[in-house]
Each structure stands twice: as C-alpha cells, then as structure tokens.
Amino acid sequence: MIGNSLELFMPLVDFIGEIFGADCEVVLYDLTNADNSIVAIRNNSISGRKIGDPITDFGLEILKENKYNDKQYVTKYSGRTKDGKILKASTFFIRNTENKIIGMFCININVTKMLGVKEIIDNFISDICSPEDKSRETYPKAEISENFTRTIEELVMAIIENTVSEADIPPERMSPEEKMDIVHKLNEKGVFLLKGAVTEVARQLKASENTIYRYLNKKD
Numbered sequence: 001m002i003g004n005s006l007e008l009f010m011p012l013v014d015f016i017g018e019i020f021g022a023d024c025e026v027v028l029y030d031l032t033n034a035d036n037s038i039v040a041i042r043n044n045s046i047s048g049r050k051i052g053d054p055i056t057d058f059g060l061e062i063l064k065e066n067k068y069n070d071k072q073y074v075t076k077y078s079g080r081t082k083d084g085k086i087l088k089a090s091t092f093f094i095r096n097t098e099n100k101i102i103g104m105f106c107i108n109i110n111v112t113k114m115l116g117v118k119e120i121i122d123n124f125i126s127d128i129c130s131p132e133d134k135s136r137e138t139y140p141k142a143e144i145s146e147n148f149t150r151t152i153e154e155l156v157m158a159i160i161e162n163t164v165s166e167a168d169i170p171p172e173r174m175s176p177e178e179k180m181d182i183v184h185k186l187n188e189k190g191v192f193l194l195k196g197a198v199t200e201v202a203r204q205l206k207a208s209e210n211t212i213y214r215y216l217n218k219k220d
Contacts, residue, residue, distance in 0.1 A: 017042030183215040
C-alpha cells in the first residue's frame with residue numbers, strides 16, 4: 001500500500017496522460033520500494049513498463065545521493081527506452097513530512113518522431129545553410145536575406161554583424177587590411193548610403209571615422 005503523499009498524485013497520472021495523449025508517458029514511482037517502484041503509469045506503450053516494475057537509474061541516484069534535496073523538480077533532461085526511443089523527461093519530487101524524497105511524478109514525452117522530422121527538415125534546407133548556421137541552429141542563410149529593423153542604427157549594426165561574422169575574426173584582432181576589406185564589403189552592400197553609417201561602422205570596427213573614409217577612398 002502506498003503512502004498518503006503518493007496517493008494524492010494518483011489521479012494526476014491519468015489526467016495528464018489523457019490530456020497529452022499517447023506520446024506522453026506519465027509515471028508515479030514509490031522510492032521506498034525500489035524493486036516494485038512503479039505504482040501508476042499511463043501511456044506505457046512508450047516504454048513497455050507496467051505497475052510493479054522497478055525504479056530507474058535516475059531513481060537510484062536519488063536514493064544514493066543527496067544532491068536533489070534542495071530541488072522541487074528537474075525538467076527537460078533526456079531519457080532513452082530499451083528499444084531506442086528518445087524521451088524528453090521531467091520529474092517532480094514527492095516528499096514526506098520530514099522533507100525526505102519518497103516518490104517521483106514523471107512526465108516522459110516521446111520526441112523520437114519529432115527528431116526524425118527535424119532531420120528531414122535539416123537535410124532539406126542544408127543546401128541554403130552555411131556551416132555556421134547549422135551549428136548555431138539559427139535561421140537559414142540564403143542567397144537573399146532581409147533584416148527587418150526599426151532604426152538606421154539597428155540596420156547598420158545588423159549588416160555589420162553579419163559581415164564581420166563572415167570573417168570569423170573579432171574587430172579587435174583584425175589587421176588594417178582585414179578592416180579595409182570589411183569596409184569595402186559594407187560599401188558594396190550600400191551601408192554608406194545611410195546617414196550616420198560611417199560613425200557606426202567606425203564604432204563597430206574600433207577605428208576612427210577618418211580611417212573609415214581612408215579605407216573607402218582606397219581602391220582594392
């Protein structure tokens with residue numbers, strides 16, 4: 001028979017499982033009985049487990065260590081089933097009147113299909129993404145791009161940041177020749193048609209305005 005603290009969570013197992021559907025496994029563990037720890041489970045087709053099955057390695061870690069004593073819950077960690085499903089897991093710790101963890105209320109969302117869709121999308125857009133875009137998981141960098149900014153300063157800054165990022169060298173480490181190359185690229189993009197662009201470029205490249213004008217007047 002489970003304790004009163006755990007019984008309070010019993011109705012939530014079915015409630016949450018029904019709300020989120022078949023890809024959301026909800027499990028209630030009794031940590032006082034490691035061998036038969038699962039006392040309630042919904043949507044168990046995800047892991048194939050059932051009531052009376054044992055605790056997990058994470059549950060054992062809680063029993064052996066005290067590092068979760070100051071936490072009410074942990075969220076967004078990964079789990080994996082025996083047959084290879086990838087789960088996004090979150091756990092709420094259930095405590096007794098002495099503040100000891102005696103149970104876990106866990107929500108495990110099967111994200112295997114989502115990861116498969118992500119891979120399909122990544123492969124589909126790979127030819128319009130630079131390696132930097134892929135590593136940062138940002139928006140794709142296509143041949144034509146557009147920045148929707150509110151002020152000239154924001155627009156200039158966005159273009160400068162994009163151009164500097166292509167060089168992969170921070171301005172403070174650039175040689176005069178590299179800074180001049182950046183200025184020429186910015187000029188090709190029409191930055192200096194904007195009022196105040198020289199001042200903003202000088203600030204971003206950590207150079208004087210006279211230097212920017214000199215770079216502009218110097219041909220390749």
